[in-house]
Amino acid sequence: MKYKSVFDIIGPVMIGPSSSHTAGAARIGKAASTLFGKKPTWVKVYLYESFAKTYKGHGTDVAIVGGILGFDTDDPRIGKSLDIAKDKGIVVDFYQDEASTDHPNTARIQLGNSKEEFELVGMSIGGGKVEITELNGFKLNLSGNHPAILVLHNDRFGAIASVTQILAKHEINIGRMEVSRKDVGKDALMIIEIDQNVSEGVEKELAESDYILQIAKIID
Template sequence: MRFKDVFSIIGPSMVGPSSSHTAGAVRIGRAARRIFGAFPEEVEIVFYGSFADTYRGHGTDLAVVGGLMDFATDDIRIRNSITLAEEAGMKLTFKTAQNAAFHPNTVLLKLKDENGREDIIVGASIGGGNVEILGVNGFDVKFTMNYPVLMVFHQDTHGMVAHITKILHDGGVNIGYMDVDRKGRGREAVTVVETDEAVPRLLMEHIRNLEHVHRVVFADLSAEEGAE
């Protein structure tokens, strides 16, 4: 990626020794929490590559959990995030694994609620506090969380992407980036859209009411982080 300013290199205001291992990890945790849309009762955290080797020493475990608690990157509560999460009722499991195809600073988060609803998010911290979400629930998609993100889970049917983009266009929402993946022809699919502004609830409801749409998720860290 191309860094746009000096803050992209030195990283954001943060708690911890490393923008990649702490600030980026917080942002991945926050992204997962927003995608899940609720406080997760159980979280399995799997560190890969450099994260797996150094997560204890660099506080990456504290950072990810801080993000799951929706703490900002400079929130001093990150230092006690695991204790705070467990006191709030979050059951945490930490694991390590290796996958040569992954970025060295990658973490997989499996979030569950009390009813067994589950989301699996894979994210990588790519430097300067910047992150890439690389997968959601088995779909191979990529987005940064630098902009508002709309995710539409749907059946792979003719014209679905056109319907989604038309609703956004008619509602005055500009699309900056789009990614689509499916689990096979005519099977489950997801459309990911990064927008220049928040997507109004009414537009999301129009999309949710489209035939063959199963779920609509809106996640936005950009406005809050801009104010930090």
């Protein structure tokens, strides 16, 4: 079946007007914030095709920023997210990019502070569902609708096994996994969708494994 529940058909509980342009946009923003894991001082949002043409009227701008601030799709503060971000000292800029994309509802989000920068590309594919297709230059396919662990690691023999063995030890089932690398022997990225959220203890154990550089997670 294409739909698992009635909520997949009618879309999520949300602040309107559009599940694709608002709820999906908020989830892309929240994924960026969660994976960055720190408070940004600046945000740059590049919008493409349909997003670029209608982002003000459909609330895509406030939705993305609301997600970056950690708001859920039904949070009434989303409508005031731009003002809230400004009050928090976060500088937000939007750009309409004319480049072609794989999906008309695509956003590239860059955010950072004085020490670190982060970039994520996401698509809102309908009904509030999203796909994350790029993370700091790594190509990937992450739904954002399930708990997930993202593991940045050295491209070395045994790195993947060390992670999967820890998950197996703690009886954490892997629903889907993919590995992306920029070049042989350089940095690589594991994307692991799992059936449950991992505890801080498991996250710490993963971070201390051989060849692991950084851990980020998306919680359900």
